[in-house]
Amino acid sequence: MALFKKRTVGKPGEWYYCLKHQKVEEGPECPAKDRFGPYTSRQEAEHAMQTARDRNLEWETDPKWHDDSKGPEKDEDTP
Template identity: 60%
Template sequence: MGLFSIFRRDTSGKPGEWYYCLRHGRVEEGPDCPAKDRLGPYPDRAGAERALRTARDRDEEWRTDPRWNDNPDHPDNGPAGGSPDPGATGR
């Protein structure tokens, strides 16, 4: 193990898993690119093809979730605003 081995480009994935590569802008099977450049793994090609839409939808859902927004006047906080209920349980 060399001094700079912590900086190697570890792909850390398995063949048969599908990823969306942000660097190349395409779906790839297996660990071809470094983990920092991928979304996934997904169980099939179709899931990886929807990766950007899935990420965008989840981001919007989280960004507008009133349980996680402290400033109801901030435009990103959705219609309800407010703070999380300390007695509520997560999803």
Template identity: 60%
Template sequence: MAALFRRKASGRPGEWYYCLRHRTVEEGPDCPGKDRFGPYATRGEAERAMETAHERDAAWRHDPRWNDRDEADRDEADD
């Protein structure tokens, strides 16, 4: 049974995305937004999307402003 309404992918030609579902770089509105990272200004930036995500995740994990465990450890050390 076919869906009555099909969601259109949002995006424009000239914008680059990394599709998480297909693990490919796409230009413009190929896949739904829930399945992709972007938009990126260049194809090269989109190709590095997973590396960029891993780098940002690692930076976030080690950022003392967001690491509650480090703050709790400091509070216990002060007691």
């Protein structure tokens, strides 16, 4: 008996963006490793890549994620 059942049909209203095919899908058609989602609307899924870019930029510029207390700098030749 399998521990995890493979889900082949998505729920109506679940939208995904497939990274492999670069298209919006209703329900999970492609494996989870190849998709973003679920989203609540088709329009939200259509903007998945822009949302990811915006979030990445937000995280990269968030001061909470940058450690400025590195301590004394070492010379590259110093062991």
